[in-house]
Amino acid sequence: MHRSIRKYIEVLKPRETSLLTFIGVCAAVVAGGGYPPIGVLLLCLVAIALGSGGCNGLTNYLDRDVDARMKRTQHRALPSKRIFPPKKVLPLVITLVVLALALAWFLHPLSFFFGAIGVTAALAWRKTWATHLLGIIAGCTPVLVGYLAISHQLNLTIFFLCLLIVVWVPLHVWSVMTAHRDDYLGAGVSIFPVTWETKDAIKVLVALSVLLYAISIALYHFGDFGILYLVVANILGILMVFATSRLLIAGASQDAWRVYKLTAFPYLGILFLTMGLDLWLL
Numbered sequence: 371m372h373r374s375i376r377k378y379i380e381v382l383k384p385r386e387t388s389l390l391t392f393i394g395v396c397a398a399v400v401a402g403g404g405y406p407p408i409g410v411l412l413l414c415l416v417a418i419a420l421g422s423g424g425c426n427g428l429t430n431y432l433d434r435d436v437d438a439r440m441k442r443t444q445h446r447a448l449p450s451k452r453i454f455p456p457k458k459v460l461p462l463v464i465t466l467v468v469l470a471l472a473l474a475w476f477l478h479p480l481s482f483f484f485g486a487i488g489v490t491a492a493l494a495w496r497k498t499w500a501t502h503l504l505g506i507i508a509g510c511t512p513v514l515v516g517y518l519a520i521s522h523q524l525n526l527t528i529f530f531l532c533l534l535i536v537v538w539v540p541l542h543v544w545s546v547m548t549a550h551r552d553d554y555l556g557a558g559v560s561i562f563p564v565t566w567e568t569k570d571a572i573k574v575l576v577a578l579s580v581l582l583y584a585i586s587i588a589l590y591h592f593g594d595f596g597i598l599y600l601v602v603a604n605i606l607g608i609l610m611v612f613a614t615s616r617l618l619i620a621g622a623s624q625d626a627w628r629v630y631k632l633t634a635f636p637y638l639g640i641l642f643l644t645m646g647l648d649l650w651l652l
Contacts, residue, residue, distance in 0.1 A: 377447045377453050378453070378459065378462060378548050378621045380446070380447045380448075381426075381427045381430050381431075381446075381447050381448065381453065381459050381463070381482065382422070382423035382424070382426050382427045382463070382466075383427075383430065384423075385504070385634075386422070386426055387419060387422040387423045387426055388469070389417065389423055389507075389634060389635060389638065389639055390422040390512045391418045391419040391512065392413060392514075392537075392639055392643075393512055393638060393639070393642045394414065394415075394418035394422075394494065394512030394513055394515055394516035395411065395414060395415050395418065395516055396483065396516070396642035396643060396645055397512070397513040397514075397517040397528075398411055398414045398516035398517060398520045398548070399411070399520060399530060399646040399649065400531070400532070400593070400643070400645050400649065400650070401516070401517040401518075401519075401520035401527075401528075402520045402521075402609075403649060404649030404650045405429065406512045406520045406554050406599055407520075410477065410519055410520060411520075412478070413477055413519070414477065414515065414516045414520075416473060416486060416517050417470050417473035417474050417477060417485075417515060417519075418458055418470070418512045418515055418516060419603055420466045420467070420469050420470035420473070421466070421467060421470030421471070421474070421485060421488070421489070421512075421515070422512060423463075423466055424463045424464070424465075424466030424467035424469075424470060425463075425467060425488070425489055425492040426540070427462065427463030427590060428463050428464075428467070428492070428493055429461075429492055429493065430446065430448055431448060431456055431457075431459055431460065431463065432493065434446075434456050435447050435449075436557050436558070436559060438450075439448040439556065439557035439558065440550070440554065440556070440557045441550075442550050442553055452490070458596075465649040467489055468620065470485065471485055471486060471489070471574065474515055474519075477515070477518075477519035478519050478522055480514075480522065480524075481514070481515045481519045481645070484510075484511055484514040484515060484518065485511060485514075485515050486572050486602035487507065487511070488507065488508045488510070488511025488512075488514075488515075489508075489511075489560065489628065491504040491507035491508040491511075492504070492505075492508040492511075493637075502543070502561075502562070505539055505540075505543060506536050506539045506540065509535045509536075509538070509539040510532045510535045511535065512566040513528070513531050513532060513535060513631075514528065514532065517531065526592045526593075527589075527592060527593045527594070527644065529592075530562040530585065530588055530589045530592050530593060531593070532584050532587050532594060534582070534589060534641075537578055537581050537582045537585055537638075538633065538638055540578060541578040541579060541582060541610075541633055542543070542630065542633040542634065542638075543576060543631075544562075544563045544571065544574065544575060544578075544631040545550040545575060545626045545627070545629040545630035545633060546626070546627065547563055547564055548563055548564070548571050548572065548575065549625070549626035549627035549628040549629075549630060550616055550627075551563075551564045551568065551571075555592060566618045569618075572617050572618050572626070573618065575614045575617065575618075575626070575629065576611070576615055576617075576618050577615040578614075579607075579610045579613070579614040579615075580611055582606030582607065582610060583588055583603075583608070583610065583611055586603040586607050586641065587600075587603060587604070587607070589603070590603060594646045595645060595648045595649070596649075596651065598644060598648040598651060599644050599645060599648040602640065602641065602644040603641060603644070606636075606640060606641055609632070609637075610629075610632065610633070610637055613628065613629050613632055617629055622632050
C-alpha cells in the first residue's frame with residue numbers, strides 16, 4: 371500500500387512541486403507587505419501545491435515515451451512501468467488540476483486566468499522548440515497566482531518577479547540539458563541547447579546568470595525591499611555568475627549539473643525566502 375502511494379507521489383515530482391509552491395507562497399507574502407491574510411495565504415498554498423503537482427504529473431504522463439529512452443529518467447514510475455498502464459495516473463492528476471483552478475477562481479479571477487494559462491503552457495508542445503517559451507510561462511504561474519490572490523492587481527513588483535522567473539527557467543532547464551546532452555540527443559530530443567556545441571551553450575548560461583543577477587538587483591529597487599534582500603541577492607548573484615563562469619573555463623558539459631542543482635533551492639528558494647524575511651524585518 372505504502373509503495374503504491376509512493377509511486378503516485380513520485381509522478382507529481384514532489385521536489386519540483388515543493389519549490390514552485392514555496393515561491394508562490396512567498397510571492398503572496400510579498401504582495402501582502404509581509405503580512406497577508408493567513409486564510410488567503412493557506413488557500414494559496416493549497417491551490418499552488420495542487421496545481422503544480424497536477425501539472426507535473428500530466429507532463430510526466432506526456433513525456434513518458436521520451437523518458438523511457440533516457441538514462442536519467444528511465445527509472446521514473448511511468449517509463450519503468452511501475453505504474454501500468456500509464457493512464458492510471460490521469461484521474462489523480464486531472465482532479466488535482468481541476469481543484470487547483472477552482473481554488474484559484476475563489477481566490478481571484480486573475481489568479482484563475484493566469485493559472486489556466488499556466489496549465490495550458492505546461493502541457494502544450496512537449497519536447498519541441500516551443501517547450502522553452504511555454505515552460506517560462508508555466509514557471510511564472512505560481513508567482514502570479516500567489517501574488518494576485520493578495521494584491522488583485524498587476525504592478526512593477528510582480529513584473530520584476532516574473533522577469534526573474536523568465537530568466538531563471540532557461541538557466542535551470544538548459545543547465546540540466548547541457549549536462550545530459552548525449553542522453554537527450556539519444557532520445558531524439560533535438561532542440562536547443564543540445565543541438566549547439568557545448569562551449570557555445572555554456573556561453574549562453576553565463577549570459578543568463580549575469581542577466582539574472584541584474585534583474586535580482588533591479589527587484590531590490592522596484593520591489594521596495596531592504597538591506598537584507600540586497601545583501602543576499604548580491605551573494606547569490608555573484609555565486610551564480612561564478613559557477614557558470616567556472617563551467618565556461620572547464621568546458622565540460624557534465625559540470626553543468628552543479629549549476630542545475632545550484633539554481634533550484636540554493637538560489638531561487640533562498641532568494642524568495644529572503645524577500646519575505648526582509649519585509650518582516652522592515
